[in-house]
Amino acid sequence: MLLKGFVVGVSLFVLIGCSTSKKVTVVKKVNVPVELPAKDVLTEVEEIAKVEVQKSVDTTVFQAFRELTPEEKIAGQKRMGIYKGADWAAAIHYDLRKPNFVIIHHTAQNSVAQTVRTFQVPHSKVSAHYVIARDGQVIQMLNDYDRAWHAGKSKWGNIDDLNSVSLGIELDNNGKEPFPDAQINSLLVLLDTLKAKYLIPQLNFIGHADIAPMRKDDPSVLFPWKRLAERGFGIWYNEDYLMTPPATFNPIDALKIMGYDMRNQEGAIRAFKRKYIVKEVNGVLTAHDQAVLYDLYRKYF
Ligand SMILES: [Zn+2]
Numbered sequence: 001m002l003l004k005g006f007v008v009g010v011s012l013f014v015l016i017g018c019s020t021s022k023k024v025t026v027v028k029k030v031n032v033p034v035e036l037p038a039k040d041v042l043t044e045v046e047e048i049a050k051v052e053v054q055k056s057v058d059t060t061v062f063q064a065f066r067e068l069t070p071e072e073k074i075a076g077q078k079r080m081g082i083y084k085g086a087d088w089a090a091a092i093h094y095d096l097r098k099p100n101f102v103i104i105h106h107t108a109q110n111s112v113a114q115t116v117r118t119f120q121v122p123h124s125k126v127s128a129h130y131v132i133a134r135d136g137q138v139i140q141m142l143n144d145y146d147r148a149w150h151a152g153k154s155k156w157g158n159i160d161d162l163n164s165v166s167l168g169i170e171l172d173n174n175g176k177e178p179f180p181d182a183q184i185n186s187l188l189v190l191l192d193t194l195k196a197k198y199l200i201p202q203l204n205f206i207g208h209a210d211i212a213p214m215r216k217d218d219p220s221v222l223f224p225w226k227r228l229a230e231r232g233f234g235i236w237y238n239e240d241y242l243m244t245p246p247a248t249f250n251p252i253d254a255l256k257i258m259g260y261d262m263r264n265q266e267g268a269i270r271a272f273k274r275k276y277i278v279k280e281v282n283g284v285l286t287a288h289d290q291a292v293l294y295d296l297y298r299k300y301f
Pocket residue numbers: 104105106150208216218
């Protein structure tokens with residue numbers, strides 16, 4: 001099915017009069033026939049691009065026969081990234097966008113095998129980049145540069161599409177059990193790597209419940225956020241000394257500035273307390289809770 005010596009009309013642009021002076025750059029559109037190389041000299045990426053040329057002949061017929069693969073869907077999505085109202089002049093300096101957040105989950109399932117299966121069956125429509133087993137085994141299920149479907153409807157600060165900016169890490173845990181040391185140790189090693197590789201800020205290591213407080217409660221109260229913060233992933237407060245907040249301190253504003261979606265205050269407070277207070281998870285901020293919040297706010301925001 002691959003096209004050997006397939007000749008395609010490719011639109012190229014010729015830049016005329018490029019200079020550092022204030023002359024206006026003239027962009028002229030011309031059609032240049034380009035001969036694609038034979039299969040054996042093509043890279044995998046070029047193969048995909050070549051298939052795209054074929055598909056563009058009649059995509060509707062192609063789609064009618066079978067479900068598109070994820071790669072084909074992404075290729076189609078990339079075609080939609082071209083603004084038809086513009087002329088095209090390809091820049092050569094670019095790479096892939098990097099993830100800037102890590103969202104930590106617990107699976108609420110009973111085994112890694114069950115979670116892997118969930119992320120591989122067609123109907124589930126959920127996925128994560130990594131699954132970490134109770135014994136510390138780390139399984140990667142998507143390339144870091146791909147957009148996993150783990151955050152769902154969520155909000156953090158002004159960001160309401162967390163999937164587009166984050167990596168999702170699922171910890172094999174039923175939601176009621178402690179997280180074993182082996183699992184947390186593997187998580188910390190993975191987070192070290194991801195933080196260094198993608199320059200992810202300390203504040204951007206957060207939990208699913210932080211970004212979807214009305215729908216989610218993971219990771220559970222048993223997750224060791226303090227231990228993570230000590231290693232530079234997320235934040236923690238000074239347990240030895242808490243200042244009484246000044247009268248002007250507004251806890252609701254502070255939670256909002258931290259990133260919580262305050263459209264439902266009780267949900268946001270619950271998420272805050274699940275993470276930092278742990279003992280009593282409800283929608284009420286006590287004087288002690290406010291002092292914890294003030295300490296975090298003062299130190300990090
Ligand atoms: Zn989750």
